[in-house]
Amino acid sequence: MIGRSAQEKVQSLPDLAPLIEAAQSSNVMMLSERAIDEILTLVPTERTIEASPAAPRTAQATLADPESHSPIGRTLAPVVSTETTPAPRRHGLSHYSLDDFPMEARDVDSEIEIHFDITGHSTTEGKMFDMKSFFSDRLRQIRQMMIVGSSLPRRPIGNSEAWRNRQRYSSTDYEVTLVGLVSETRWARSGNFNFVIEDETMQIRCSLKPPSGASNLHPALDGLMDDDVVGVSGHFLIRERDPLFLANDIHMPPLGRHSKATASEEEAVSAAFLSDAHVGSKTFLSPQWEKMIEWFRTDPLARTVKYFVLSGDGVDGVGIYPGQQRHLAITDLFNQYGELARLLEGLPDWVDLMILPGNHDAVRPAEPQPALDPEIQQDYSDAVFVGNPCDFSLHGVRILSYHGKSIDDFVAGLRSVTYSTPELAMMAMLERRHLAPSWGGKTPLSPEPEDRMVISTVPDIFVTGHVHGHYAGNYKGTTMIHSSTWQDQTDYQRMLGFQPKPCILTVVNLHTHATASIPFA
Numbered sequence: 001m002i003g004r005s006a007q008e009k010v011q012s013l014p015d016l017a018p019l020i021e022a023a024q025s026s027n028v029m030m031l032s033e034r035a036i037d038e039i040l041t042l043v044p045t046e047r048t049i050e051a052s053p054a055a056p057r058t059a060q061a062t063l064a065d066p067e068s069h070s071p072i073g074r075t076l077a078p079v080v081s082t083e084t085t086p087a088p089r090r091h092g093l094s095h096y097s098l099d100d101f102p103m104e105a106r107d108v109d110s111e112i113e114i115h116f117d118i119t120g121h122s123t124t125e126g127k128m129f130d131m132k133s134f135f136s137d138r139l140r141q142i143r144q145m146m147i148v149g150s151s152l153p154r155r156p157i158g159n160s161e162a163w164r165n166r167q168r169y170s171s172t173d174y175e176v177t178l179v180g181l182v183s184e185t186r187w188a189r190s191g192n193f194n195f196v197i198e199d200e201t202m203q204i205r206c207s208l209k210p211p212s213g214a215s216n217l218h219p220a221l222d223g224l225m226d227d228d229v230v231g232v233s234g235h236f237l238i239r240e241r242d243p244l245f246l247a248n249d250i251h252m253p254p255l256g257r258h259s260k261a262t263a264s265e266e267e268a269v270s271a272a273f274l275s276d277a278h279v280g281s282k283t284f285l286s287p288q289w290e291k292m293i294e295w296f297r298t299d300p301l302a303r304t305v306k307y308f309v310l311s312g313d314g315v316d317g318v319g320i321y322p323g324q325q326r327h328l329a330i331t332d333l334f335n336q337y338g339e340l341a342r343l344l345e346g347l348p349d350w351v352d353l354m355i356l357p358g359n360h361d362a363v364r365p366a367e368p369q370p371a372l373d374p375e376i377q378q379d380y381s382d383a384v385f386v387g388n389p390c391d392f393s394l395h396g397v398r399i400l401s402y403h404g405k406s407i408d409d410f411v412a413g414l415r416s417v418t419y420s421t422p423e424l425a426m427m428a429m430l431e432r433r434h435l436a437p438s439w440g441g442k443t444p445l446s447p448e449p450e451d452r453m454v455i456s457t458v459p460d461i462f463v464t465g466h467v468h469g470h471y472a473g474n475y476k477g478t479t480m481i482h483s484s485t486w487q488d489q490t491d492y493q494r495m496l497g498f499q500p501k502p503c504i505l506t507v508v509n510l511h512t513h514a515t516a517s518i519p520f521a
């Protein structure tokens, strides 16, 4: 049904199909002028697509379900042409100038230094003792960072010592600081944020009133992840029931402005970042891959690309989720890796490949994940296989690459993070100096005696993938990249209302840290 005032608006549309689809899916029965305006902000039009050719098309096509508490409605897959046209030269990226590259990548020797890779170094037996050691080590590492980096108002004391002296510490004159692992987070009806912190000695129940004027990213409003390590300062409230620790403030590890290392001018080469190719899936975007290979062969900018980092989910895998079989074009796992090898063979010989696993790959899912099996590696003539995460340097530029499975937990755990803003999860990881804090969530963790998911060194480039978005930016001095996928929207993503941003190669000049996002869709 359509309101009379809206008729004119509808008549001016070149194509009614997206509007009707969106209205039906959003359960809009009466197309008032306002409803049409709202839907049109979601339906991609020629004008909005043309306005941002490089930007991924976020084709949200329905209004959000008011019951869902999600700002995102269902989305429609964009109509993707299978015809390939050459990618436009330089993509208007005047800041990513060839003048910044005195040498070509083929003339620069490869320089990869691996700082951390679990491959061959996993020692856990998964016993209770290992779990204890894993969390104690995390607490020790991050508490030490807080003390050395002066992010606490005073030296912390142990929970049991504070508890013993709770009468004394119940006065606001005796503020005390504690550091521990977080659990049982919830908001009280009053708006206070309640949680438990636990150190080696005991658990203490805490309550934090959101400070007036606090930003949405303040933990009291945004939340904390289970098993985060935080500091709290405040005092005890002695009452008949269990005493409560009233936190005046919450303290995260230090994260100042990072000063990035750069490759020297003679080593001014680029690193290209991609993840989630999902080769073997029916929705792998084959023509667009050919277009990228053509770009590598013909575009002068490609001659600056020395490294190609594939951060997990290179193949779609087999048996990763129920019913996956019917979404597969290649149903044999080894054939999937064989096809990925064939596709990567198309890259010019001056490009060095680095391959990490992700949650779709044929290695243990528990993180840190080791590199792919030597049997699989045989298909690849020239690639460096590393684990996930991997901390490494290219020409002195420190890179932390993590597939990003824990973004699922950050979306569930923090109010600010959504699947369309993975960069907020990445910022949250840097702020808490941990890639995947929560045990028992969606990210399987291996309880190594040392917690290697702690971000001990702030990277110059931090890269993740997994949620099939795209982002290139900067956070407190670290170049942040959420690398793009080569898989079109899947049925599952369509059901969730998620629109991926496929076929964007992110390229970083290691000398200047200028970034270019090159679209091949």
Ligand SMILES: [Fe+2]
Pocket (backbone or CB within 6 Å): 276, 278, 313, 358, 360, 466, 467, 468
């Ligand atoms: Fe993926």
Ligand SMILES: [Fe+2]
Pocket (backbone or CB within 6 Å): 312, 313, 358, 359, 360, 403, 405, 465, 466, 467
């Ligand atoms: Fe993934």
